[in-house]
Amino acid sequence: MTQFPATGHAETSGWCSTHDPETGERRTNGRWLEGHAKDDIRSWLSARPIHDLLELDPRLWKRLDALATELEAGEKAPVQYEFEHDARGLRVVRVRAARLRPRAHVTAVHDLALRHVVSSDEAVLMVSPQQIEACALPTVTAAPDALLGAGLGVSAGVVRGRVVFGAQEAIEAGNRGDRCVLVVDDVRPEDVAVSDHLVGLVALRGGATSHAAVVAKGIGLPMLAGLRDATFDAAKGELTVGDRTVRRHELVTMDGASGHLYFGAVPIRQEQVPARAGLIAWADRHAMARVTANADSSKEVHNAIRLGAQGIGLCRIEHALAAAGAIPLIRTLTDEADPGRRAALLDQVTEILTHHLMEVLDAASGAPVTIRLLDIPRHELLDAVAAADSPGVTPAEINPMMGTRGVRDLLLHPDIGAAQVRAIVRAHRKTCTQPAATIRILVPMVAFPEEFRAARKLIDDVVADELAADSEVSVEIGCMIETPRAALCAGELAAQADFLSIGSNDLTQFTMGISRDDALAGFLSAYRERDLIGADPFVRLDEAGVGALLRICVEQARARRPDIPISICGEHAGDPRSASFLLALGVDHLSCTPGRVPLMRFTAGRATLRQSSLSAGSRSRRPC
Structure with a gap:
């Protein structure tokens, strides 16, 4: 943030942003008021939209718009600036990065590249994988009392459907034309086999890398698992969460990303962000790792x-x-x-x-x-x-x-x-x-x-x-690396196999002694609440433990056969932070669920570009 001294005697003051904070569209917007703005929220309560100046003072508006363009070019980023204006002229008081929603940030940065304010490579580095991911996710806007219960979001997607309690029920309801959310204690192959009749799946047990969760992600079926404080009685046709109950064939809305289950049909918002595809394509040009599914x-x-x-x-x-x-x-x-x-x-x-x-x-x-x-x-x-x-x-x-x-x-x-x-x-x-x-x-x-x-x-x-x-x-x-012993003996296995594929779900389970199926419903949630453990290790790779084991694995394999392809096909291949760590180790293939392929294409290309940028920076700082 750049800051300049304020005079405290302005005739007009306010703030301007180069891009719309909600959409990212390139247009000068903001608020203004008469007199000097104080550093508290009350002084802005009477502020008016900056576009009012287009009629009230066209000359000042034109100068503010030009200044926005000038500051944006200087900062090479979407900016927000505070200003003062009086008889002596227009002064910038403070310049900082514009506060944009993730979708808006992606659109704004893409716009900067199209207008050659930044290069396409710079644009890729200015956007995080998390912001790219946010562009693809629908959002729920529900009142707090609409929430029925919460669990672990294991397969993203927001859907509405009628509650059923068995595979046969789902088939019958689906044949009637109903959109169904299947509620089960624990998912079995028979439940997944009726996925054509389902819009969503809720399991009282299970975790992010249970076999059912893996299948649900693969077929793009929204799913939440480990629904807390929940019981159901299939004979009565009731799901009870705490002191609240939903009955067979009643309508619910579920969010497979957040793990929330709602009563009835709550509002769903899905926004299209065309800029996302452009940034992914720019990142693709640099990717050294292959992204498969x-x-x-x-x-x-x-x-x-x-x-x-x-x-x-x-x-x-x-x-x-x-x-x-x-x-x-x-x-x-x-x-x-x-x-x-x-x-x-x-x-x-x-x-x-x-x-x-x-x-x-x-x-x-x-x-x-x-x-x-x-x-x-x-x-x-x-x-x-x-x-x-x-x-x-x-x-x-x-x-x-x-x-x-x-x-x-x-x-x-x-x-x-x-x-x-x-x-x-x-x-x-x-x-x-x-x-x-x-x-x-x-x-x-x-x-x-x-x-x-x-x-x-x-x-x-x-x-x-x-x-x-x-x-x-x-x-x-090829040989899968799923057991700690296989990771430690990767050199011997690399001598025999044509390629290695890391199954990080089971490797995490066996290394940490934590069940991939139901640990979150047991002690793991309590551990996370007490800060004894950080992120769910089946979602975010445990770099200190499992990561250290994989470092040995990759080093041994490459020492024995430098050219052996090494992939990862566990759920961590679809997590940008985990994948970036693995790519830095020397993994050269990422295999993730189909829905996460675009995100991981961006992640792989950005990781290569970032490493090249860091290497170039290191060389430029090297003494002559």
Whole structure:
């Protein structure tokens, strides 16, 4: 802020801003009053709009407008200035950055670049990723008594819908033409499978990186989890939060960003900010990291590519199976011992997956697609219907998130793994028009190099069996870094893998000993309220702990193989601050939910530009 001495004897005083504080439109605005303005709010109560001077004193108005342009060019930013005017002339008392809403700031900075007050590169650095993000979010304007309850916003979006309490209810209501918000205790694959009938999802349990939250973000379904002080009775058709109740088929509004749930239809405001696209395009020119998307269906892939994704960095087999309604097949297959029936079930899985993956690959239109093999904990295979009929039914493992999943499942049930690989290869053969295509397969939950070596041999054998000897198709097999041991042994894994992909959700869970599914509903909220922990570590990367582990991981991998691609596909890839930290470590691919692709394109380009700017500044300060 620049400040000049005030005389205290002005005939006219006031303030001017170069841009509209609400819209960011370039027009001089502000307030003025007769006499000298004192430094308190009361002196401005009688102030009049600055545009009144256009008729009352056109000459002064013209000088104020010209001064706004001059100060803006000098500061190279949207400015607000205070002035005094009397017989001796016009004086500037104070100049500071204009106070603009995030959307207005984006529009104003874009305008400065278009008028060549700043360069496009300077414009990118003047805007934060958070301001870019704010441009895309709808807002709710509701009275305080409209709030029903609050939880954790895990998938952004503001929607209105009628409350239902089960997947079948959602189907029936959706068929009647109702827009539905599904309320459940904990989300199961069956609930996500009816997403076409939903506008929103509310879970009493869960967290930002629970599997349900990950799926909801991927398909763009607004969701809030961990609804506080809430209970529901599906039989009675009632959701109670504290002492307030909403009943089946009553209308609610939910905000998946803030985690707020409201009674009835509250006002929603969605503003279009065209300048946002221009700034993202300018940032794109500098990005060194590729931005891809986590997408499991053709619809999600289409959306990701439309939003500028450079491919699909994570397509999850279990989500593909859930979308096809084939999770019951996997449940049956896991326990089936009869060789004949097991072979028939495996053929069904291969056929379903092949068809689904063909749709995914077609939607990608030649962009690279990385397909992760099955990673589904045993408790997520437990049949919800059977569990309801038999309350004593429990998962075979006490701690299934650390049990038989990922590569462990692959090695213990190699026939199920082979069925997945066959489906991947066949889908590629039927959709790919390029003779020298690349099949990308990702192995999850690796802890030991020996595990990955065994998994790689299994995959290579199936691929060799499926492809002709003279095929030009190449196969890239990647290793996920989700366990602390894998991060510490990244050098050995880099020697065997074609690429590494950091699964930061599970890595955070295992490193910190915090459940990714329901910790926020337990102790984590209390910890945050007492300032024992900062941001939710599943939303913002824990740089001191998990970040330190990833620094070792990247350094070891690069030391062994300097050119190995390293991506991150956890939810932290969609958080600008976390992503900036990871890019600085040497991660060169970000894979996020489709809706966050534009934001992360801006973040990646801005991070490169900022680093270049810092490096240039350091060189210019170097002594001769």
